[in-house]
Amino acid sequence: MKAYIFRISSEENDDFLREIEILGDQSFLDFHDFIVDVCNLHGNELASFYQCDSSWNKLNEISLMDMTIDEEPKRPNSKYVDDDDEDENYKNMPLKVMEDTMIGDIIKKEHQNLLYEYDFLSPVLLYIECIGVTKTESDDYPVCILKKGELAQNTSNTDFYDDDELEENEEYGIDDELRDEFNDLMDGEDDGDYY
Numbered sequence: 001m002k003a004y005i006f007r008i009s010s011e012e013n014d015d016f017l018r019e020i021e022i023l024g025d026q027s028f029l030d031f032h033d034f035i036v037d038v039c040n041l042h043g044n045e046l047a048s049f050y051q052c053d054s055s056w057n058k059l060n061e062i063s064l065m066d067m068t069i070d071e072e073p074k075r076p077n078s079k080y081v082d083d084d085d086e087d088e089n090y091k092n093m094p095l096k097v098m099e100d101t102m103i104g105d106i107i108k109k110e111h112q113n114l115l116y117e118y119d120f121l122s123p124v125l126l127y128i129e130c131i132g133v134t135k136t137e138s139d140d141y142p143v144c145i146l147k148k149g150e151l152a153q154n155t156s157n158t159d160f161y162d163d164d165e166l167e168e169n170e171e172y173g174i175d176d177e178l179r180d181e182f183n184d185l186m187d188g189e190d191d192g193d194y195y
Helices: 028-038 163-171 176-186
Strands: 002-010 017-023 047-052 058-063 113-118 124-135 143-148
Touching (some): 017 028, 028 113, 028 143
Antiparallel strands (some): 017 143, 047 058, 047 113, 113 124
8 A cells, every 4th residue: 555755844934844644545635634633723714735736836626625516616727827828628627625536546656746725714825745655554544754843824814803802702692693794794705885
């Protein structure tokens, strides 16, 4: 059985580094869950992996969930590729979902690149490179074989209230739905007209 070794780094923190081993027959959802755990992410936000070329340009998305409306989901255009230069086959690639996509189906050799984007409102962007492929008999995977530094998370726009304010809001009967609507409004998600 093949195990893949991935090095994970962050542009925002040079001291941050993780190396993870994961089996080829494990899913990208397993990979996502493990990254959330070893990087101390909150775990309650959307995320995507992107296959990348050697210059880290996004190619194909592997999403946490299928949020398309069409019966046959198509991959959205990459923001890194000029629409005029992008060929039709590339635009019409089917969207992959983490749960249904195995590591070994995407990663075929060393030095393949992935981007991992977590929380699209306050993004955490991780650079992932396959640095090795090995054989194993064990099934105790994924494992973190190197952990250095911590990830600085940007939470400036996602949580309007701190814990003390949440307790105060519960005391005065402000419910979660009202608080979510207010946070959406503060984040600029609701573009309705107000007079």
